[in-house]
Amino acid sequence: MAVARTSMKGDRRKAMIWSYVFLGMFVVFFLTPPVYMLITSLKSNAEISAAVSPWWIFAPTLENYVELLSSPTYLTFFRNSALVSILVVTITMLVSIPAAFALSRMKFWGSATLATGVFLTYLIPETLLFIPLFKIFVFVHDLTGIELINRWWVLVILYPTLTVPFCTWIMIGYFGSIPKELDEAALIDGAGYLQILTKIFIPVALPGIIAATIFAFTVSWAQFLYPLAFTTSADQLVLPVGIITTLIRGDVFTWGQIMTGALLGAAPPLIIYAFLMDYYIAGLTAGATKG
């Protein structure tokens, strides 16, 4: 028995050591691109095109960062991205919190169908919608004279289609887990629906709201197809598209600047992730398990 136990312990130990070995390998695989971005961003153009090891920085320099952060075009991309993301997050929350409250508590005609509809909408990818939306926007322009193509704010109209369904869906889950006794008690005390929402549901489901906010922000920040299809002039572009269309001029790739731009563009979601990792992961797993 004692032998069996020590061998089991030994097996555990062996499994653990191998786990570390493989984890190390996967971390290298997963972190190579971002680390390589950082390496390249700290090199001068001369060093990048020199025949030396691409994996080592021989003469670290911040010139790429200085150049990008003092370039009005790049700062415009950053501003557009930030504006779009903040507006989209605000709209998403204003739409999905009341909707999730209604769907989880008020049983009205068609509410079950609507909840399913929300989920189905989440499954429809933007790659199916951008062409008809493009044409619809052209129609709107012909009818009303409002130009929607090549305006950064049109993204504020488009992105909620990506964020609202998912956020509503996970908020329904969070709200549904709040015991009914809480709102009944509040009703007896004379609270209205609005008070129940602001005084009970929002505070109690705050972790869910934070997770949904993070989701909405990262989706808006990363979205690539809509801005690529709907905006073209440099002053209307957001970061992902801006970096790809303006820093790559024809066949000339200024890789130091491209990597710096991409790394700075990846920074906001990475920073949020670093500080709010638990909420970030809660939002990720909620989508599939809360259903």
Next chain:
Amino acid sequence: MALPLILIIVLLVGYPALFSIHMATLNKSMERFVGFENFTFLFSRETFWMVVRQSVVFAVTAVVFKALIGFCVAHFVHNIPAKGQRKWRGMLLVPWVIPPAMSTLAWLWLFDPSYSAFNWILEGVGIAPVNWLGDPNWARFAVILVNVWFGAPFFMIMYLAALKSVPEQLYEAAAIDGANWWQKLWYVTLPMMRNIIAITVLFSLIVTFANFDIVRVLTAGGPVDQTHVFATWAFKLGIESSDLPLGAAVSLFMFPILAIAAIFILRDINQRGNEA
């Protein structure tokens, strides 16, 4: 209170989705009804069948590898002492956090024809440089690799959460019955994780099948349209060549797989709803 939600769903998702079906039956200038002409035109083109094949190969291969790697890595994280898990998990999820358009740029630079950092390593060990994005087969490999790199961490997180929810007693009972690790995996872990595996695979299949960012940035469909998937080809035809109806027709081919996956997911959710 749900009115804004309904408006968004109906006006910006439902209506465009139906409108794209109508669009696909119009001619290029969208003035004349042409019936199925766009579709018969597509069927007659070799590129179309290449895109169909590539989309299926791309999505299926990528999802299988994402699921496998995610499953293994989740086990590795689960095996190590609890207090170190947070740190590892944090590092392993980074690919999922970086916007794919940005991280694919890093891959594009790693695969660069003249300065490829991978080729530099290969040369160091005496292997001839690989034309990563210029050779059709390597380019197909590259887009799948990047997709696996981006998506595997998501599977890892989902499976890790599922692993943590398997009661320890089940493993103890299995150990008492003399089960080896393989039997524990087959008879305890997998049945307990069946639901979460099914749903993540279906989700990922939808997202991967409709992928745009990675293929667009890495190869833009090249060399000679060989790595196009439905989304990137629809973009090329619809927006770049301004044949919107033809682009709409191409993107509609994503619909069947979406519908099938959606039916399965909804069935699963309804079942779980009834159990609760």
